[in-house]
Amino acid sequence: MNFELSKEQEMTRKMVRDFAEEKIAPRAVEIDKNSEFPEDLFKEMGKLGLLGIPFPEEYGGSGGDTITYALAVEEIGRVCGSTGLSYAAAVSLGASPLYYFGTEEQKREFLVPLAKGEGLGSFGLTEPNAGSDAGGTQTKAVLEGDHYILNGEKCWITNAEYARSITVTAVSGKRDDGRNIISAFIVPKDTPGMTVRSDYDKMGVRGSNTSEIVLEDVKVPKENILGDPQKGFGQFLHTLDGGRISIAALAVGIAQASLDRALAYAKERKQFGEPISKFQAIQFKLADMAMEVELARNMVLKAAWLKDEGKPFTKESAYAKLFASETAFRSANQAIQIHGGYGYMREYEVERFLRDAKLLEIGEGTSEIQRMVIARQLGC
Numbered sequence: 257m258n259f260e261l262s263k264e265q266e267m268t269r270k271m272v273r274d275f276a277e278e279k280i281a282p283r284a285v286e287i288d289k290n291s292e293f294p295e296d297l298f299k300e301m302g303k304l305g306l307l308g309i310p311f312p313e314e315y316g317g318s319g320g321d322t323i324t325y326a327l328a329v330e331e332i333g334r335v336c337g338s339t340g341l342s343y344a345a346a347v348s349l350g351a352s353p354l355y356y357f358g359t360e361e362q363k364r365e366f367l368v369p370l371a372k373g374e375g376l377g378s379f380g381l382t383e384p385n386a387g388s389d390a391g392g393t394q395t396k397a398v399l400e401g402d403h404y405i406l407n408g409e410k411c412w413i414t415n416a417e418y419a420r421s422i423t424v425t426a427v428s429g430k431r432d433d434g435r436n437i438i439s440a441f442i443v444p445k446d447t448p449g450m451t452v453r454s455d456y457d458k459m460g461v462r463g464s465n466t467s468e469i470v471l472e473d474v475k476v477p478k479e480n481i482l483g484d485p486q487k488g489f490g491q492f493l494h495t496l497d498g499g500r501i502s503i504a505a506l507a508v509g510i511a512q513a514s515l516d517r518a519l520a521y522a523k524e525r526k527q528f529g530e531p532i533s534k535f536q537a538i539q540f541k542l543a544d545m546a547m548e549v550e551l552a553r554n555m556v557l558k559a560a561w562l563k564d565e566g567k568p569f570t571k572e573s574a575y576a577k578l579f580a581s582e583t584a585f586r587s588a589n590q591a592i593q594i595h596g597g598y599g600y601m602r603e604y605e606v607e608r609f610l611r612d613a614k615l616l617e618i619g620e621g622t623s624e625i626q627r628m629v630i631a632r633q634l635g636c
């Protein structure tokens with residue numbers, strides 16, 4: 257693996273960093289405090305081509321790669337976890353399955369507007385009774401003539417309220433061995449029978465939209481089934497493998513922000529007549545944080561590189577997601593500790609990093625599920 261970023265990757269990183277610092281950072285506190293979804297920022301990000309980074313130009317994208325996309329997620333996550341999560345979900349969960357599995361017509365109709373940033377995508381897998389065990393989906397799709405009729409409920413779906421289209425999974429039949437066949441369906445947001453509510457009061461990532469979706473006799477043309485109807489289960493496993501790289505990149509962003517704030521504060525805060533950064537106990541915390549951030553970033557870049565090279569990356573994306581999300585939580589926690597009482601106050605923002613980081617150990621497969629994925633890859 258070549259550890260030097262290409263000129264294009266460096267340029268995109270700088271462009272996203274400038275945008276994040278100028279436009280997103282000054283609003284991060286309010287976005288969190290008011291649980292405000294920054295729709296206008298997403299429009300600007302769309303115009304800059306950020307929502308289409310990993311998709312080819314022929315589908316409205318910027319023709320970048322997974323590494324470039326991961327760098328963009330990190331930069332946005334470094335200033336605002338909420339915006340970072342909605343960005344990562346829009347690209348990795350909303351648009352990517354359409355690119356991986358969609359027919360040419362589906363790509364033209366549904367992927368192109370998302371890649372151009374004209375709307376956001378959303379991915380509805382989780383249900384009240386099917387979380388880690390997503391194969392336990394209870395939403396049903398019944399074929400009636402030329403349409404599927406969908407009934408069921410999805411919970412905690414990122415971006416659904418602001419989405420142009422939502423890809424939802426549903427049981428569409430039974431295999432010979434009696435197991436359910438799960439398929440994915442592209443449901444345009446304005447389809448009658450689909451109700452989207454965003455009433456959750458969350459601990460962190462408060463400005464990221466999280467919605468409940470109720471599907472009552474939702475009628476979608478059978479052309480809206482995503483790719484091969486028999487392969488919905490494999491589709492979402494592949495989608496989540498890719499999504500984990502972006503969650504890991506977001507975690508690196510939060511961990512880096514925690515380190516930056518803690519280091520700056522430690523150099524400034526004086527106790528016992530000298531900056532607290534002179535105390536070995538504080539230095540060791542900062543050293544561990546710096547080492548873990550570096551390692552987590554390398555894991556993200558390796559998983560992204562493997563994906564770009566068309567090599568298997570299931571194990572490496574699980575490594576990256578597991579390690580980076582736990583690193584983000586530890587780093588944010590240490591940043592609060594280094595700030596002492598000030599760190600416990602909202603004004604210093606590091607407590608927001610901890611609240612935002614916690615989600616990353618849960619969404620797109622909990623830490624326990626990542627360990628199961630890794631163990632399976634080891635042949636257990």
Ligand SMILES: Cc1cc2nc3c(=O)[nH]c(=O)nc-3n(C[C@H](O)[C@H](O)[C@H](O)COP(=O)(O)OP(=O)(O)OC[C@H]3O[C@@H](n4cnc5c(N)ncnc54)[C@H](O)[C@@H]3O)c2cc1C
Pocket residue numbers: 345349379380381382386387388389411412413414415458461466615618619620621622623624625
């Ligand atoms: C803010 C937010 C945004 C989200 N966005 C989306 C989205 O856009 N789309 C979407 O489809 N979903 C989304 N989710 C759902 C998320 O992916 C699930 O919450 C997650 O997969 C875990 O499912 P669960 O919450 O039902 O937990 P459960 O599966 O009930 O797990 C509870 C606990 O049991 C553990 N556990 C479960 N099974 C095992 C096992 N076999 N072995 C060991 N431990 C186990 C878990 O690790 C966890 O600690 C989001 C969730 C949140 C909070």
